[in-house]
Amino acid sequence: MRVVLEDVAISRGGFRLRASGSFGEGVHLVTGPVGSGKSTLALALAGGLSPSSGRITCEGIRSRMLVLPFPGYHVTGRSLDEEVASWGLSPEPVLAAAGFAGRGGEDPLRCSLGELKRLVLSCALARETDLLILDEPYSSLDCGWKAELSRRLGERRNGITILLTHEDEQLPKVDEIWEIRDGGLAGLGRVPEAIRLWSRPPRYIRAALEQGKVPANVTPGDARDAVCGTRG
């Protein structure tokens, strides 16, 4: 199961991104500064944007899901119960896990942006999808739920998960790191070797690297363990 990009060039409104590489099973972290093209890449991987050159091939992938930064696009139900059901899921357990226990009758549009995001992410993660693409999933979430999202992402065993984000405080455990720099996608390879090659790592990882310690993965706990010499 993998997604292959062959000499892909994607243009969107005067902006160009080159990408080549293959995303296999596991959790991939794609980082890059604001405006570097993460959303454009996410859209292309989900099949919502055709590359202007090159090819994107999905091998062995039966289902694709892109979670957009703005959760409202995904919401079609008139109540939270209806919304979860529209994803083909059973409302009660999903709502309980998302922190909405007992609020099934509420109107989704009355929820705050952060709450909607939590709901959509819970539904997307609860559904079995071969290729799950998350475009800035951490935006709008509060600290507690950022940590919870990272925990759930770390638990994903099947399929390809591609996480495109500029989040730098609460990252999950990942398998591979990719970086967008100078208008191109660069695959840094598998963790932990990839961490050494990361040109703009989060502050807490940079602090560990400066002390000559390479964390085993990219969570804050891994950086702490590397520096303190403890094991998670």
Next chain:
Amino acid sequence: MITIRGVAHRILAIPDLLIPEGRVAVIGPNGGGKTTLLRLLAGIDLPVAGEILIDGLPPRLREVGWVGGEPDRDMVFHRVSDEIAAPLRFRQDPSPLVDKRVEAVAAEIGIGDLLGRVTGELSTGEKVKVALGTALASGPAILVLDETDSSLDGESAGALREIIGRASCFHVVFATQRMDLAARSDSVLYLEGGRVVHSGSPAAVFAALSGTPFQPPAGWSR
């Protein structure tokens, strides 16, 4: 000084609160009332009960700079320069002064190269910076930012922090989920369930919140 007395509005209930001049970070879980409070401080909404005074005057009589939760949907004009110039044009400032001020503000935020662009073509982060420029254009007494940093990466958030620090506004009230930004502010408000549960210096508030996810990142020091 911002005084809040007997305010009740939607989920918010704040009996008595004084916020000194400077940079105030508003933190707390989603749905806790941060946006509601910020909209009241900006004068966008009027509280159902109670009063809010910014240095003795209600917010609607003050010059306010506001950047909402989805700034990329709040763009009114096509040209970036028109967007930033809007507050100045609305109050009928003479054109040559408007142009000079727009260039100065853009330079301060580092978006001088975006002035000739069209807002529809900008990335989300660039739009956020333009929205910030618009908010600062009129030299407001209070700057209110609703999770503006969530669309910005670490570097840009650091730049935002510096802009906030240099802004000549007496009051900067910003809601944020970045605890490193909150740690560097002058005071912190923690809102949960519509109530100000903790308020005070960052050190005091974070100490009261120890054990919760609302903590400054490890290794941080002032």
Next chain:
Amino acid sequence: MRDPRLILLSTVALSAAAFVSIPGALLALGWWLIATPRRLPHDRWRPALGLVVFPLATAALATLSGGDGLSYLLRLSAILLVASWAYSERKGGELLDVGSWALGNGAGFELGLVGEMAVQSLDVLDRDLSMLLLALRQKSGRVTFRALIPALAILVRRELDRARDLGDVLAVRGYRYGGSLCPRFDRGPWDVPAAVLAVGIALAALVP
């Protein structure tokens, strides 16, 4: 052509000429051939389809109902061609500039502001719709009519919310009425001759 005022003038003049008679339409087509870069929308299928399907459909209808289909086809094609040229020359901000120049910093600015907001809203709606359809397709497999209705209802509500938010934004930016703006217009070397020619064509077609 770069001056938006002359673009507007030429568009109105040529549209009038093309509407009124076949010779007017032919002259307008001739003007399009010599005075514009002759760019047809090739990358976006919707406008291209509109330029071809719409005139053909109305011409067919006209012929079927006993009118002169060919005349309709020719005149409508000329009008649409000129309109697509005017649309492709948009750079952003013209409505504000032309409004303020024509009617001053009060009513003129207001007109321009409303125009800009309307066009922005169309762009936002376009983007929202494509994202909504993408999300819906992913969630439900095919986009069925049943699934589309609540989604469209949510889209309409989102746009209404945006309109209300824009009201808040304008208020907080100190908007009351109008705005001070000294519009600056760029003008290409062939702008005036082309515009004069367009007005000439209109006069020739309209004045018997």
